[in-house]
Amino acid sequence: MAQQGTLGVAVVGTGRMGADHVRRIHEVTSGARVAAVVDVDAERVEAVARSVGGCAAYTDPAAAMASAEVDAVLVASPGPAHEAALLEAFRRDLPVLCEKPLTPDAASALRVLEAEQRLGHRRVQVGFMRRYDPEFGRLKALLAGGGLGRPLLLHCRHRNASVPSFFTEQMLINDSVVHEMDQTRWLLEQEITSVTVLRPRPSGHAPAGIGDPQLVVFETDGGVLVDVEIFATCGFGYQVQAEAVCERGTARVGDAHGMLVNQAGRWGGEIAxxxxxxxxxxxxxxxxxxxxATLRGTVEGPSAWDGYAAAAVCEAGVRAQATGERVAVELVERPALYRP
Incomplete structure (x- = not known):
């Protein structure tokens, strides 16, 4: 139980994302403190713990979760380690914020889904952060209000300046387009039923073995077509944009219309x-x-079902990427625990 209204959080994984969450909870988030940090790299986790102060360092997630100081868990370790951490949290009935992916594949995600159902209540919120972006939130509200009529098309762009040396072609789907998969399901409140991947000629800046850019097309059970341009080595910056084309109008987000500067005969802004x-x-x-939500005793946001559905769509996307064919998405029936 959280002491004096402050949630003691164990952050599992202290790489780039985990370390950023440690900083966030320590410096930005109210009602929580970093009670423990976990990483297989003992030297790194000790350094992170020292940077926070009053925080214990562990190399074993189970040991951290057993601490009386820990009320909840934030999982930011590599995807293959998520299942074990989630099952351990379930064993102790601890609430979890799990960075995407829930797990790396649909089979393991389904095991997590089944384990959570055995608890009889939700414990997992999956880290699909675009649902919390103000621009995407306004687009969601506009579509839900129905003022533009039914959505017909959704155009998406996802561009990175560059990718790390370990990046693979499959990661275009599993690490990048996975966000558009959840974004599509959330904005439209529809399931994705198939994936097709189309390939233009590759950029001369694409790493060897990666066909970049690619155009990924989703079909939904509500009859909407969604196209996603994934361009992981565009060179100029990071951009995420979406435009909904509806019966009575369109709406677009992600243009980053922040401050524009006019100077020396030029105008422009900054690209993240x-x-x-x-x-x-x-x-x-x-x-x-x-x-x-945790302090209220509830679990909200993207569920384990959303994590499982994204994993299933990713598997179809990787097959479509490899074969050039339209690949159907296979989902189990949605369990009652995750129905509206």
């Missing part, structure tokens, strides 16, 4: 260089919403 800058506010709002 990575996701931690573009979605900083969304991450802050996401973690705060999770802490607030």
């Amino acid at each position: 260089q990575d996701f931690t800058v573009r979605f900083r506010e969304a991450y802050d709002r996401q973690v705060q919403a999770w802490v607030d």
Whole structure:
């Protein structure tokens, strides 16, 4: 139980994303404190713990979760380690904010889904942070209000300046377009039924073995077509944009219309260089919403079902990417725990 209204959080994984969440909880989030940090790298986790103060360092997630100081868990370790951490949290009935992916594949995500159902109540919020971005929130509200009529098309762009050396072609789907998969399901309140991947000629700046850019097309069970331009090595910055084309109008977000400067015969603004800058506010709002809900004794936001559905769509997307064919998405029936 949280002491004096402050949630003691164990952050599992202290790499780039985990370290940023440690900073966020320590400096930005109200109602929570970093009670423990966990990483297989003992030297790194000790350094992170020292930077926070009053925080214990562990190399074993189970040991951290057993601490009386820990009321909740934020999982930011690599995807293959998520299932074990989630099942351990379920064993102790601890609420969890799990960074995407829920797990790396549909089979393991389904095991997590089944384990949570055995608890009889939700424990997981999945970290699809775009749902907490103010621009995307306004688009969601506009579509839900029905003023533009039914959505017919959704055009999406997802561009990165560059990718790390370990990036693979499959990661275009699993690490990048996975966000558009959840975004599509959330904005439209429809399931994705198939994926097709189309390939233009690759950029001369694409790493060897990666066909970049690609055009990914979703079909939904509500009859909407969604196209996603994924361009992971565009070179100029990080951009995420979406335009809904509806019966009575269109709406677009992500143009980053911040400050524009006119100087020396030119006008322009600034393009964010990575996701931690573009979605900083969304991450802050996401973690705060999770802490607030946990302190109320509720679990809100993207569910384990959303994590499972994204994993299933990713699997179809990777097959479509490899074969050039339209691949159907296979989902189990949605369990009662995750129905509206």
